[in-house]
Amino acid sequence: MVVGEEVGKFLALRLASGALVVLFTSALTFFFVNLAPGGPSSIMNMTATPEQREALVRAMGLDRPVAERYVTWLGGVVRGDLGTSLTSDQPVAALIGERLPNTLTLAGAALGLSCLVGIPMGILQALRRNTWLDHLLSLLSAIGLAVPVFWLGIVLILVFAVSLHVLPSAGLTSVSDGSLGDRLAHLVLPTLALATTILPTVVRFMRSSLLEVLGAEYMRTAQAKGLAARVVLGRHGLPNALIPVLSAVGALVPRLLGGTVVTEAVFGWPGMGRLALDAANGRDYPLVTGIAVVVAAIAVATTVVVDLAYTRLDPRVRLS
Amino acid sequence: MTRVGRVALVTLALVTLFAFALPLVWTIAPEATDPAHRLADPTSVHPLGTDELGRDVLSRLARGGQATLVVGVAAMLTALLLGVLVGGAAGFYGGWTDGVLMRLTDAMLAIPGFFLVLVVVTVMGSDLFTLVLVIGGLSWMPVARVAYGETLRWKAADFVLAAESLGAAPLRILARHVLPQAVPVLVVSATLGVAYAILTESAISYLGLGVQPPTPSWGNMLQRAQQYLFTAPVLAFYPGVAIVIVVLAFNFAGDGLRDLLDPRSRNRA
Numbered sequence: 001m002v003v004g005e006e007v008g009k010f011l012a013l014r015l016a017s018g019a020l021v022v023l024f025t026s027a028l029t030f031f032f033v034n035l036a037p038g039g040p041s042s043i044m045n046m047t048a049t050p051e052q053r054e055a056l057v058r059a060m061g062l063d064r065p066v067a068e069r070y071v072t073w074l075g076g077v078v079r080g081d082l083g084t085s086l087t088s089d090q091p092v093a094a095l096i097g098e099r100l101p102n103t104l105t106l107a108g109a110a111l112g113l114s115c116l117v118g119i120p121m122g123i124l125q126a127l128r129r130n131t132w133l134d135h136l137l138s139l140l141s142a143i144g145l146a147v148p149v150f151w152l153g154i155v156l157i158l159v160f161a162v163s164l165h166v167l168p169s170a171g172l173t174s175v176s177d178g179s180l181g182d183r184l185a186h187l188v189l190p191t192l193a194l195a196t197t198i199l200p201t202v203v204r205f206m207r208s209s210l211l212e213v214l215g216a217e218y219m220r221t222a223q224a225k226g227l228a229a230r231v232v233l234g235r236h237g238l239p240n241a242l243i244p245v246l247s248a249v250g251a252l253v254p255r256l257l258g259g260t261v262v263t264e265a266v267f268g269w270p271g272m273g274r275l276a277l278d279a280a281n282g283r284d285y286p287l288v289t290g291i292a293v294v295v296a297a298i299a300v301a302t303t304v305v306v307d308l309a310y311t312r313l314d315p316r317v318r319l320s
Numbered sequence: 321m322t323r324v325g326r327v328a329l330v331t332l333a334l335v336t337l338f339a340f341a342l343p344l345v346w347t348i349a350p351e352a353t354d355p356a357h358r359l360a361d362p363t364s365v366h367p368l369g370t371d372e373l374g375r376d377v378l379s380r381l382a383r384g385g386q387a388t389l390v391v392g393v394a395a396m397l398t399a400l401l402l403g404v405l406v407g408g409a410a411g412f413y414g415g416w417t418d419g420v421l422m423r424l425t426d427a428m429l430a431i432p433g434f435f436l437v438l439v440v441v442t443v444m445g446s447d448l449f450t451l452v453l454v455i456g457g458l459s460w461m462p463v464a465r466v467a468y469g470e471t472l473r474w475k476a477a478d479f480v481l482a483a484e485s486l487g488a489a490p491l492r493i494l495a496r497h498v499l500p501q502a503v504p505v506l507v508v509s510a511t512l513g514v515a516y517a518i519l520t521e522s523a524i525s526y527l528g529l530g531v532q533p534p535t536p537s538w539g540n541m542l543q544r545a546q547q548y549l550f551t552a553p554v555l556a557f558y559p560g561v562a563i564v565i566v567v568l569a570f571n572f573a574g575d576g577l578r579d580l581l582d583p584r585s586r587n588r589a
Contacts, residue, residue: 029436142572150523150526255432294428296435
């Protein structure tokens with residue numbers, strides 16, 4: 001079971017490096033928040049009333065050295081305690097837990113849409129290389145990469161909600177309606193907007209990956225054997241072309257998650273991005289730090305899962 | 321250079337001219353309000369109409385372009401400096417320097433940067449300087465990878481070995497012999513970097529955490545415009561189109577420059 005052992009080793013290594021990235025994020029954000037000019041310690045010296053100051057000291061343990069506070073905070077994080085929000089007095093973990101499913105729904109839908117639309121588009125472009133269709137779709141991808149998510153969101157609201165009245169413009173559900181259909185209707189526009197953050201890149205990866213495979217020797221061999229074009233593409237072309245695209249999609253997850261902040265702001269979507277935005281506006285340090293760490297953990301976990309899928313699909317990766 | 325690349329460069333020149341030269345002749349102040357003519361249709365006095373406070377949209381669009389372009393270019397320069405330092409040092413010194421710096425680069429690429437923007441803004445508030453630093457500080461990683469690859473590629477070249485054997489100091493070799501070879505590819509990543517920086521700036525300003533009113537930027541103009549979508553949808557049109565044109569132009573210019581400066585990439589699809 002040499003291969004099994006190698007996969008186990010790869011898994012362990014990948015998990016360890018993922019954990020390190022999350023640890024790095026936690027240290028980066030915690031020390032930045034606590035040491036940068038303008039952080040909570042400087043509020044202490046400013047115009048805060050004695051009561052406010054005391055509340056802050058109690059909430060954040062500001063009377064102790066930063067390194068010691070980091071260790072204490074990290075110990076709490078490991079046990080699921082991310083501290084207490086300054087603006088709402090609730091546990092940060094509870095606030096995040098409330099919003100997390102909404103963000104995951106939105107990001108998952110956008111990821112799914114990007115793959116469902118982007119992969120066929122890329123395949124089509126590669127098969128029709130250098131035709132007017134290829135050029136048109138390439139231009140669309142270029143425009144997609146240049147359109148700000150929030151502006152696309154505004155345009156979508158303008159067209160589908162304000163002019164055509166066919167889709168709702170904001171929120172998770174209507175006030176009086178919580179049915180599945182209503183929820184899905186509310187999901188459409190934010191998903192479309194968020195998907196443009198990664199869709200053009202998925203298309204480009206798929207196109208160039210398939211073009212590379214189409215030029216490979218084994219494809220010529222398969223053709224020379226007299227296999228039908230459909231079989232050559234389906235059995236030999238696509239499986240090989242899709243593997244690198246999968247890894248590329250994994251690498252796009254951080255960008256997708258980053259896009260949720262703006263998308264949720266445009267569409268009033270009650271997720272983590274909105275929560276982080278409110279935290280930034282309210283100078284809620286524990287909340288914004290907690291969110292950054294949780295989001296980093298989600299991004300890293302997704303990448304690890306994608307990498308594992310990658311090793312299952314492509315035996316060559318295990319050996320390198 | 322490709323035709324698309326040339327068109328992109330001309331577009332960028334025209335936009336720069338619009339943003340920096342127009343305010344010299346079109347002297348209506350972008351902050352000047354005119355309560356009697358709020359949300360006005362285009363007239364000869366206000367060719368693009370006025371916004372919700374009666375401010376001239378044309379003049380705000382030009383001034384907003386200044387803020388957007390200045391922040392975009394300055395953030396790109398910050399990212400370029402950081403990226404060249406990190407990537408150059410990692411490639412040139414190798415060993416544990418390489419290990420630490422490139423793992424740091426990987427880690428920064430693995431976390432959603434926009435949430436870190438919010439962390440920084442929570443602590444430091446938002447002014448132009450912070451905005452430039454935070455965008456640059458979160459977008460140097462692609463530059464670092466390019467600088468790293470180029471340094472590795474050139475540090476074993478004969479002319480570098482020659483300089484070494486003549487007794488040149490390591491830093492001198494890096495700065496005078498290795499990094500200059502990387503300039504063409506760095507120019508390409510810098511051009512693409514401006515596009516990224518402009519998109520990021522406009523998003524942060526749209527959220528109200530970037531360029532602060534009354535100073536206009538294309539991002540914060542869109543924030544106000546969204547509140548008047550029903551009454552004056554055209555307000556949301558101009559700044560958005562301006563951003564798309566500029567970002568598209570920087571991306572196409574980057575691709576064009578890549579074809580021009582890096583002939584090896586021409587053969588790739």
